[in-house]
Amino acid sequence: MTRPEQLTPEFRALSAKLGQDPLRVQGPGGNTSIKDGNVMWIKASGTELAEAETSDIFIAVDRKAALAEVHGAGDGSCKATVIDPTISLRPSIETTFHAALDWPVVVHTHSVATIMHAISPEGRAAATEKLSDLPALSVPYRKPGLPLTLEILRRLTPETQVIILENHGLICCGRTVAETNELIEEVERRLSLPARDLSGEVDRPAPDGTEWATRATGLATDRRCFDLARTGSYYPDHVVFLGPALPTSGADPERPVHLVEGHGAAIRTDATASQRAMLQCLADVFARLPEDWTVEPIGPTAEADLLNWDAEKYRQALAERS
Ligand SMILES: [Zn+2]
Structure with missing residues (x-):
């Protein structure tokens, strides 16, 4: 049984807020999920978090079936785990790690502040230092989808709530939407660095097209x-x-x-x-x-x-x- 009421206004609002901030999510990137028992609602592939309050971007998947895909059943796409067979949307390519993380709320962003640290050896070391008193870990780059999920699982502990994905982005997890939001904001605050201005007018016409x-x-x-x-x-x-x-x-x-x-x-x-x-x-x-x-x-x-x-x-x- 899927209960759309699991998709609380608070959860939709957090998803939309992150989706509308280009320093957290760009275009259809990033994804959020909320789970209760065996039902996990997750952003559908190709949809935009920015529209979380105005359109149906979430679909319900069978969490046990998604976990089975983590452990070798299916192809890891979780296409077959969508509960309502009449829905044509596919779950996010990152569904397996949402299913594997044993927290009710999981939020994955392509946070600019995180990416900036996560693409640099010195930045990764700095992030580890800045987040040292949080239940955080760092995971080396793997292709999004099952390879990334398996790499996360190799390092995960039951306490882990913050995951820096090297050359990729950020995952934060919590018991509630409010707790998860606070954690995201704390990580962002600690990782933020001043920006130089890279904008500028160009003194010649742009190439054709x-x-x-x-x-x-x-x-x-x-x-x-x-x-x-x-x-x-x-x-x-x-x-x-x-x-x-x-x-x-x-x-x-x-x-x-x-x-x-x-x-x-x-x-x-x-x-x-x-x-x-x-x-x-x-x-x-x-x-x-x-x-x-x-x-x-x-x-x-x-x-x-x-x-x-x-x-x-x-x-x-x-x-x-x-
Ligand atoms: Zn991602």
């Missing part, structure tokens, strides 16, 4: 940002929405964004809202990156994996390009 993303100009004009952006991808949704790294002038015109060195970030005029949000996310992350922190990209194999490309062919294509 594109417009300047003037809030992200620094990605092309700041030497360090430019080098980081064109040489690597740092978290999964960047690759999913914008492709690997950010190409520079002369790139495949199908790519949604390219950087014009020394001038600006050109985004296709037909780019989607999610692509625009992901470009802004990269600028927001780099704007907060301390100068003395090094940064680790996820690497070509992980990029190919996210795009379901054959890893070897992809490596060859990369080699040809450079």
Whole structure:
């Protein structure tokens, strides 16, 4: 039996608040769940948390069936765990870790403050220090879905309520919506760092079919940002929405964004809202990156994996390009 009343106004409000803040969630990224007994309500794949109060973005899944997928049943997508057979939405690709975390409320965001720490060895060490008195742990990068869930489970303790996902984001868990919200805000407060301004007008017309993303100009004009952006991808949704790294002038015109060195970030005029949000996310992350922190990209194999490309062919294509 699914009881939609489990989806409390408080839970919907927290989901919407996070979804509407580009420093916490970009486009359809992030997901929240609330469980009671064997029923877990979770955001559906492709929907946006920002709409949690205005549309039906949550679906009920059978938690036991989802847990069985964690332990080898099914394909880990949890498609078959949706309770109402008439629903065509699929549960979030991250459903397995929501099911595996034994807390009533689980919130996963692509928090800019967390990502900024989680892409850097020095940042990860700093985050561990800043969160040392919280029930927190850090998990190395794995592909979202079952591989990530299994890595979380290898490290999880019954007390864990805060999980830093390296090169990915943040998970917070609690007994209630209020407790979870307080924990999220505490983590955000501790991880926040001042942002540089990477916005700027561009002194030339944008290349054909594109417009300047003037809030992200620094990605092309700041030497360090430019080098980081064109040489690597740092978290999964960047690759999913914008492709690997950010190409520079002369790139495949199908790519949604390219950087014009020394001038600006050109985004296709037909780019989607999610692509625009992901470009802004990269600028927001780099704007907060301390100068003395090094940064680790996820690497070509992980990029190919996210795009379901054959890893070897992809490596060859990369080699040809450079
Ligand atoms: Zn995620």
